[in-house]
Amino acid sequence: MDKFRVVLNIANKQSNLGFGLLALLTAGGEQIFSSVVFSCPCNELNFIYGLVFLLVPGLALLLLGYILNKKTWKLLTGLCHGRAKLCSCKRLRAAVTVLFQINTTALVAPFTWIAVALLNGNYYECLMTGTKVSPVQHLCGKSNSKVPCENLHRFPCRDDRVLKADREDVLLALKAQSQILGWLLIASVMLSNLLLTCLARCSSPISYLQLKFWRAYAQEEGELIESYNAKHAKELAQRNLQSFFNQKPAEPIITPSNKEWEKISSLYKFSTKGQYYSTLHRYVETCQESDDGMMRMASIASSGSADGHPAVLQFVDDCTIPV
Known part of the structure; x- marks a missing residue:
């Protein structure tokens, strides 16, 4: 398997x-x-x-x-939950x-x-x-x-x-x-x-070279997400264990909220109004306020829903005939 x-x-x-x-x-x-x-x-x-x-x-x-x-x-995941729209x-x-x-x-x-x-x-x-x-x-x-x-x-x-x-x-x-x-x-x-x-x-809304760039980005992001998840989870587990065995207050570690996880896990629909290459990319670009209170303006405007790749483009990636 x-x-x-x-x-x-x-x-x-x-x-x-x-x-x-x-x-x-x-x-x-x-x-x-x-x-x-x-x-x-x-x-x-x-x-x-x-x-x-x-x-x-x-x-x-x-x-x-x-x-x-x-x-x-x-x-x-979460399809039967009340928040799944x-x-x-x-x-x-x-x-x-x-x-x-x-x-x-x-x-x-x-x-x-x-x-x-x-x-x-x-x-x-x-x-x-x-x-x-x-x-x-x-x-x-x-x-x-x-x-x-x-x-x-x-x-x-x-x-x-x-x-x-x-x-x-x-x-x-x-x-x-x-x-x-x-x-x-x-x-x-x-x-x-x-x-x-x-x-x-x-029916692809973007050019051939941009599509190849998109595929390369999506592959790199997917691999890095796995790496970052493992690294951050290990740091959080080590902190909790050290706090428990040493009986000391835990040091603060920033972890994304449930709402933020939902934003980068939603389905994605490609929109020609923006150039977001994933839900994570869209979240980072459109986040209105950071933790220190500074406002972050979106560099590109877009709308839609996500899946690591845009739906119409990921369908192209899944085909087996080289073009």
Whole structure:
């Protein structure tokens, strides 16, 4: 799971490289799973067994992608609280956009699993030999056919009760069907990704170079936030422990308030009126009064809601086709 989290984090930061590594890791896992774990029962359970191995691991990878994605918890945290104001249309649209971004990352591994499994053909063979509506049922019942329909579920196990030639013809037909479906799935995913990438790029409110700068800033800010959180939490914990064991008053340490944490954790919607690159950037620029009473004027005016990246631009980052 830790390796999957690392690759998922790379996918969030470097879309093309990350998605490639994630797909490669999933494909390798499917090959190992197919050769070591999978064993068609060759009985009435063929259909259920093959269907489970084809789809359930993909579902598990999808759920794992949701669990390990930081945007999932950033979107859901506090959603049911009274202060979560998602009733407005703008906030709702921003939430839907972020949810779409989460799905584009989470769906990479499941689609890869299903596509590689179909290209391999083992699951499909087991699945289709266990159903009465199999596309190879037309081979049964013909006057010149030597394929016994009642033994069709035994084909994946290379049963000697069926002639080898007849068995191989059926299995080759099933494998061909499986590979056709696999390539169609790959082609449809790639075409959809290309169309969505083109749409996102065409509707981008900023230029290509500014977008690359934005992505670099967002990556640096995310890494520094993790570092600062750990450092500040360690300082606060050390102060509290020293105060407790030494029985001395604690030294003051400035910590952001709940309201300030909420401001930099909200969803972000890009606005062309300003040049804020995150909610943190907007908070720092628009903070009206510092702790010493000095007024700080906002350098740029803007409006909207946040998620480390602007919603429309982060969607572009999540695409896998380089432009």
